[in-house]
Amino acid sequence: MTSDPFRLLCLPGDGIGPEVTQAALAVLEAVAPALDRPIDITHELAGGACYEVHGVFLRNETAQQAHEVDAILFGAEGGVGWDNLDIPGGPTARSSLSRLRKELDLFANIRPVRSWPLAIAQTPFRPEVVAEADLLVVRENTSGIYFGEPRGIFDREGEARAIDTQSYTRAEIDRCAHMAFALADKRKGKVTSADKANVMESGVLWRERLEAVHKEYWAHVTLEHLYADACLFDLVCHPGRFDVIVADNLFGDLISDCAAAISGSLGLLPSASLGPLKADGRRAALFEPVHGSAPDIAGRGIANPIAAILSVAMMLQLSFQRSDLAAKIENSVERVLSGTRITPDLGGDASTLDVADNIVADIDGWMSTL
Numbered sequence: 001m002t003s004d005p006f007r008l009l010c011l012p013g014d015g016i017g018p019e020v021t022q023a024a025l026a027v028l029e030a031v032a033p034a035l036d037r038p039i040d041i042t043h044e045l046a047g048g049a050c051y052e053v054h055g056v057f058l059r060n061e062t063a064q065q066a067h068e069v070d071a072i073l074f075g076a077e078g079g080v081g082w083d084n085l086d087i088p089g090g091p092t093a094r095s096s097l098s099r100l101r102k103e104l105d106l107f108a109n110i111r112p113v114r115s116w117p118l119a120i121a122q123t124p125f126r127p128e129v130v131a132e133a134d135l136l137v138v139r140e141n142t143s144g145i146y147f148g149e150p151r152g153i154f155d156r157e158g159e160a161r162a163i164d165t166q167s168y169t170r171a172e173i174d175r176c177a178h179m180a181f182a183l184a185d186k187r188k189g190k191v192t193s194a195d196k197a198n199v200m201e202s203g204v205l206w207r208e209r210l211e212a213v214h215k216e217y218w219a220h221v222t223l224e225h226l227y228a229d230a231c232l233f234d235l236v237c238h239p240g241r242f243d244v245i246v247a248d249n250l251f252g253d254l255i256s257d258c259a260a261a262i263s264g265s266l267g268l269l270p271s272a273s274l275g276p277l278k279a280d281g282r283r284a285a286l287f288e289p290v291h292g293s294a295p296d297i298a299g300r301g302i303a304n305p306i307a308a309i310l311s312v313a314m315m316l317q318l319s320f321q322r323s324d325l326a327a328k329i330e331n332s333v334e335r336v337l338s339g340t341r342i343t344p345d346l347g348g349d350a351s352t353l354d355v356a357d358n359i360v361a362d363i364d365g366w367m368s369t370l
């Protein structure tokens with residue numbers, strides 16, 4: 001083992017964030033002996049938990065650490081009392097996640113979605129419709145209507161007007177397009193781009209740039225365009241026909257939660273947010289479940305930890321280049337999902353820690369043979 005540790009910043013956040021993060025770290029600890037570097041983990045507050053102590057959703061010191069580490073593991077943020085605070089400074093002041101995404105330039109949010117045989121019964125869909133689902137949502141993560149200016153609620157006393165601005169530059173679209181094509185090229189070779197080019201100027205440019213990048217660099221990958229509304233319709237009717245779906249920040253957010261229904265639970269969807277390639281060949285990387293802080297079940301120890309655990313698997317794949325370990329963890333998850341000890345979102349009565357213990361026990365089994 002080299003003496004150069006992998007630096008991980010762990011931000012458990014709010015609600016079920018700390019519960020699922022604890023489970024994810026147990027999995028990381030279980031596979032750590034197979035890695036060639038020790039892992040140095042720092043824990044910090046983020047989101048509402050940070051606001052209560054420090055009056056901000058992310059401390060500057062933590063943002064600085066985020067720049068310096070090799071990866072970030074994020075739990076979830078938000079909750080009643082924090083979501084709608086009228087704090088000046090826009091989205092980066094109101095959300096630790098938005099600040100991290102923007103400041104680290106984590107432009108590509110990759111959200112894999114698959115069907116799990118034993119979770120199919122928990123979906124509202126017929127098995128033959130969802131069984132073939134295996135897709136990636138690539139969501140643009142640092143621009144669009146989340147960050148565009150002007151924004152705000154103006155003339156609150158008179159004729160109040162709320163403004164959000166959807167804005168995209170050519171470069172912002174191009175880098176997201178490249179990411180989607182590169183990922184599709186290693187999978188089934190098909191990109192579906194979702195936009196509203198029929199009503200939005202940003203959609204027109206989005207579609208033009210997808211076409212241009214495709215023609216110049218990725219002509220061997222299939223590209224199709226769908227209007228975002230039709231894309232969501234097709235996603236629930238024929239999920240098996242998708243490979244990589246690329247969409248702007250807002251549409252990508254909606255598409256991924258909808259895709260979670262195909263999977264069986266929001267508690268099953270992991271994600272990776274990546275920055276541009278740096279000179280040393282690395283990218284800033286943040287791994288987190290797609291779901292939020294789930295205030296309705298927080299504190300009860302019943303959150304499904306699998307999204308967070310699979311986010312660790314994505315870290316192993318993308319930050320440690322250990323796709324082998326990521327695949328083995330996914331297999332362990334699949335075996336545990338086939339048992340009866342699953343969390344209530346999937347129809348069971350197991351706790352977060354029960355599921356984590358079972359996955360770790362399965363991992364311990366194959367780790368001892370490596």
Ligand code: NAD
Nearest residue numbers: 076077078079083266267290291292293294297303304345
């Ligand atoms: P949510 O994802 O927190 O919950 C939606 C539903 O899914 C709830 O019924 C919840 O119980 C369930 N759910 C989510 N994760 C689950 C899990 N792991 N196991 C079992 N059930 C799970 O979305 P929401 O209720 O709209 O938002 C709650 C808060 O989270 C808000 O403050 C919102 O802004 C925030 N949020 C944060 C993130 C993030 O940190 N990445 C993502 C989405 C929402």
Ligand code: IPM
Nearest residue numbers: 077078095097098253290292
């Ligand atoms: C997500 C969440 C976030 C988003 C919120 C919490 C800012 O819904 O990560 O999907 O809308 O991007």
Ligand code: MN
Nearest residue numbers: 253254257290
């Ligand atoms: Mn979301």
